[in-house]
Amino acid sequence: MKFIEDKILQDGHIIGNDILKVDSFLNHQIDYSFLQQFAAEVKRQFDGVPVNRIVTIEASGIAVACAMAEAYGGIPIVFGKKQKSKTVDPSNVYSASVNSFTHGNTATVTISKRYLNADDSVLIVDDFLAAGSASLGLYDLCKQAGANVVGVAIVIEKVFQGGRAKLKQLGLKVVAGASITAFSDNKPVF
16 A cells, blocks of 8 residues: 555654664554555445454554444454453463564463453454564464454565465455565665
8 A cells, every 4th residue: 555655654763774763653652544545445345245353462553443343433442451450251262372583472362251252243353463473373262262254454565574474374354554675774665
C-alpha cells in the first residue's frame, strides 16, 4: 500500500539497520485515520470472507485491531495478554509462548477461553511481522480454541526475517500494508 510506504519514508526512523521505529504514527502516538485507511484496504482484500472476531496481541496491535473491528462493523476484539493477572484463572485460558524480536524476550501469551471458541472466524492483526512469532502464537491460541483463522493482516512486514513464509506454510493468507525486503543506507527497501 503506497500510502504506508510513503508514511514510513516520511516519519519512520531506522535503528541499527534492522529496526524500524514508527512511534510517531503506529505504536506510541497513533494516527487513527491512517489505521482506518489500512483497515478499509485489508477488508477489501478479504472481501467475501466471513470474519466475526479480530485477534491481536498487546499492546501495539490493539490500535490496529480497533480500526479493523470498526471496518468490520464493530465486531469484537480479543487480545493476547502478556502479563499475568490476579483476575484471570490460569486454568481457564489458552496459552502460547511468543518471542519478541524488538524486546528480546519471550512471554507466555494468554486468551481467556470465554472470548475465543470454535464458532469464531478470526482475522489476526498486528503492527509488525518479523520472524512471525506473535502471529504464530496467536494462531496457536486460535487453534487451541478450535477457531477458524481466515488470515493475517499486518501494517508493516520485514520480509527478510521470514515470518510470512511460516504463515504461508500454514495455508494462511497474509496481507501486509508495506513489505520491507531490506534496509540499505538507513532506508527501507520495499
